[in-house]
Amino acid sequence: MQFNTYKMQQTTNTILMIRPIGFRMNEQTAVNNYYQKVIDNLLPETVNVKAQQEFDAYVEKLRNIGVNVVVVDDTKEYDTPDSIFPNNWISFHENGNVGLYPMFAENRRHERREDVLFKLEELGFKINNIVDYTSAEDESIFLEGxxxxxxxxxxxxxxxxxxPRADEDLFIEFCEDFEYTPVVFTANQTVDGKRKAIYHTNVMMCLGETFAVICLECIDDKKERKNVIKHLEEDGKQVIIINEKQVNNFAGNMxxxxxxxxxxxxxxxxxxYDSLSEAQIKIIESHCEILSSSLDTIEACGGGSARCMMAEVFLPKA
Structure with a gap:
């Protein structure tokens, strides 16, 4: 796909976010997202209003520091309680390519919307090619962006x-298509005394330009753990280790x-932020500033957090 002719950057100034209209706990994703909870004594309408308030405050904070946030409203056409997490169905790349991904939950597949691409094109972004993996859903194979x-x-x-949401063969196919070297491992968490797969990599790991935040105790296999550390360190990343309790507070989802x-x-x-130690905060702040925002309702019902809500836009300008 000829990425080598484009200037690669790890971070972007432009973020796509979807404002929810029917946010609630999605029963279809709760089967393997162990962070989701039902908030007792709250009507669904109240949950959605709270999520919208958290969303709007978050967007305002991002815009106040100069982030270009493209907000698209969700539609009522389908029941899409998780539409607030667009990074799972789409990715945008430096050479103008867009990835579309197969989703585990059937009601999440309705989140994929062509008008989101039209909106970005209207704003002057160039889309050259769409790499569509969504037919893998027919074989119950998933890779959630x-x-x-x-x-x-x-x-x-x-x-x-x-x-269950990240198939190895499809991951390798993505790496071949988009010219990445694959680093594969298994990450688990303790649920009711049993080790179960963490549903998304970005819950237990975050990559910055000069550092990585990662929960190594989630990687039970010592060889896999060693391999991940080797790759991070050989690329000059300072490894900031968090624990499983911090993962449960979404400290990996940055x-x-x-x-x-x-x-x-x-x-x-x-x-x-509140789950981090002073020492961890100090290390992060030696690399960049921290911005935090309250996402309590979104985290509790959606089982996702700050990172899940942002789809990074690396597309070139037309």
Whole structure:
């Protein structure tokens, strides 16, 4: 696909976000997303209103630091309770290519919308080619975008924790198509005393330009753990280790973005920030500033956090 003619960057100033209209706990994803909860004594309408308030406050904070946030409203055409997490169905790349991904939950497949692409083109972004993996759904094979894929765009490596939502063969196919070296491993969490696969790689790992936040105790296989560390360190990333309790507070679900004048920020939820130690915060702040926002309702019902809500736009300008 000829990526080598494009200037690779790990971070972008432009983010796509989808404002929810029917947000709630999605029963179809709860079967393997162990972070989701039902909030007692709250009507569905109230849950959605709270999610919208958290969403709007979050967008305002991002815009205040100079991030270009493209907000598209969800539609009522389908029941799409997880539409607030667009990074799972689409990815945007430096050479003008767009990836479309197969989704585990049937009601999440309706999140894929052509008008989102039209909106970006209207804003002057260039789309050259669409690489569509969605037919894999027919065979119950899934790879949920940059939830499943952690992309080191500069060093051309893709990290993937295998799970019911991240198929190894399809991951390898993606790496061949988009010119990445695959780094495959399995990441688990303890649920009711049993080790179960973490549903998305970006829940337990975050890649910045000069650092990586990762929960190594989730990678039970020592060889796999050693291999992941080797790749991060050989690319000059400072490894910041978090624990499983912090993962449960979404401390792995962060994203580094560019604000005004290309200033770097690490974006996370308030719960994630509150779970970090002073030492961890100090290390992160030696690389970039931190921006946090309260996402309590979204995290509780959606089982996703700050990173899941942002689809990075790396498309060239037309």
């Amino acid at each position: 940059t939830g499943s894929l952690l992309l080191d765009r500069v060093n051309r490596k893709a990290y993937c924790a295998l799970s 994203l580094q973005v560019k604000g005004k004048d290309d200033k770097l920020y690490l974006i996370m939820s308030q719960a994630a």
